[in-house]
Amino acid sequence: MSQQPARTTFSHLPADKQERVLNAALNEFADQGYxxxxxxxxxxxxxxxxxxLYQYFPNKEGIxxxxxxxxxxxxxxxLVAVKDSTENENLFIRLEKSLKAGVRFLQEHPRIYSLYLKIQFDRQVPFRQEFLAAVRxxxxxxxxxxxxxxxxxxxLRPGISEPAALFLLDAVFDRFLQAVAVPYLDVTFNLHQAPEEIVQRxxxxxxxxLREGLAA
Amino acid sequence: MSQQPARTTFSHLPADKQERVLNAALNEFADQGYxxxxxxxxxxxxxxxxxxLYQYFPNKEGIxxxxxxxxxxxxxxxLVAVKDSTENENLFIRLEKSLKAGVRFLQEHPRIYSLYLKIQFDRQVPFRQEFLAAVRxxxxxxxxxxxxxxxxxxxLRPGISEPAALFLLDAVFDRFLQAVAVPYLDVTFNLHQAPEEIVQRxxxxxxxxLREGLAA
DNA sequence: ATTTGATATGACCAACTGGTCATGTCGCAG
DNA sequence: CTGCGACATGACCAGTTGGTCATATCAAAT
Incomplete structure (x- = not known):
């Protein structure tokens, strides 16, 4: 993360032009991948x-x-906002609010989420490893x-493995968001573009x- | 799935030549995506x-x-093999054996798994929707x-939502396999290329x- | 009026892509 | 020996890519 990806020329540009360029770039990368x-x-x-474009950025990777x-x-x-705003609540309330916040984020920033998904399994994307590590x-x-x-x-139930709990939460949350965002990823929940109320339920x-487990 | 993707010419080929072509194709698609x-x-x-190549297949999509x-x-x-071989066991034993079988599959067929991951979030892959639906x-x-x-x-604990249970299992299992196969996807488990014994634990x-839940 | 430096431009480049096709090879039937 | 059909081949095509660069524009400073 050491190099400056944007040239100074870009920062001198009028704000609306910067916006137009960044917007087009996010659109392009989000729906085409790198x-x-x-x-x-x-x-x-x-x-x-x-x-x-090449006066603003050194190359495709820079953009x-x-x-x-x-x-x-x-x-x-x-993340910071949600964490702080629920600091004194019970774990399961916090989890519920976190997941709701995740869904909201993804609805407000669908292109960012799409970009993240695209990067995830394409080993050829530059800096992929670095960026994925940061997200995780x-x-x-x-x-x-x-x-x-x-x-x-x-x-928490005593004796629980903390890494296991963390893995479980990360897995379930990530997949839930994926299912909301991507069609055909989800077997029975039919979350893709489901109405608010269904998602909440x-x-x-x-x-x-997650709280009570599957077993009788 | 109606059209025949391979030409008859291909099926007339000596087996080892067919193998060479299919092998090269799987390699290429698995590590480059479509x-x-x-x-x-x-x-x-x-x-x-x-x-x-164009005598064997009509085009890239066909291959x-x-x-x-x-x-x-x-x-x-x-899937069929694992299901049948555990038919009379307890749910949680079955789940454990299923997950182990999944890990084994992914170690034996890393290219197939890689192909599946690549397809998952690239909306531009032909037939993606059809194939994803089949897998799910x-x-x-x-x-x-x-x-x-x-x-x-x-x-099962009474009152459990079956779709929710199904979603949960699907999510956790899929992510577990991903974490074994892909580096930097997994926060604390360090599953990527971990030794057999760690994975089992x-x-x-x-x-x-999953069985007992998180709560005290 | 002239110079200067920052910014804008699109024709151009080599490299590559998926796909085509005229030509060739070769074993076998007549 | 001839001819035929199945299969093999790689030069070739139009289209696209990321990236370059000589040239143009234009406001501010002199």
């Missing part, structure tokens, strides 16, 4: 010349990096802090299962 | 001429479709049958959490 993203299309959508860092900032910001670290710190606090308050059912 | 896969590279690896159907067959075969249907039927049987035997911890 490699299929076309800079020709990008400049066309942004309404600038090809040469201009991508810039976009990704902006996106990561928004995620971090949201945030998630880990988030759930880790919820779990530690819950344990301190005696809300499913969230409660899931948290209940 | 769009980045290059037919020039593919023919080079397979040791055949470009023109020959892809053929490969995918073969892969899907292997998955189906494995298999998973749904599998877990659905385990859960129904468990309920009939009274192994993690499986038991997870199943325990």
């Amino acid at each position: 490699h299929q993203a076309s800079l020709n299309r990008l400049v066309a959508r942004a309404g600038i010349a090809k040469g201009s 991508f990096r810039h976009i990704f860092q902006l996106a990561l900032g928004r995620v971090r910001q949201t 670290r945030h998630a880990g710190e988030y759930f880790g802090s919820l779990i530690s606090r819950a344990r301190a308050r005696g809300e 499913r969230i409660r059912e899931l948290i209940d299962l | 769009h980045q896969a290059s037919l020039n590279r593919l023919v080079a690896r397979a040791g055949i001429a470009k023109g020959s 892809f479709r053929h490969i995918f159907q073969l892969a899907l067959g292997r998955v189906r075969q494995t 249907r298999h998973a749904g039927e599998y877990f659905g049958s385990l859960i129904s049987r468990a309920r009939a035997r009274g192994e 993690r499986i038991r911890e997870l199943i325990d959490l």
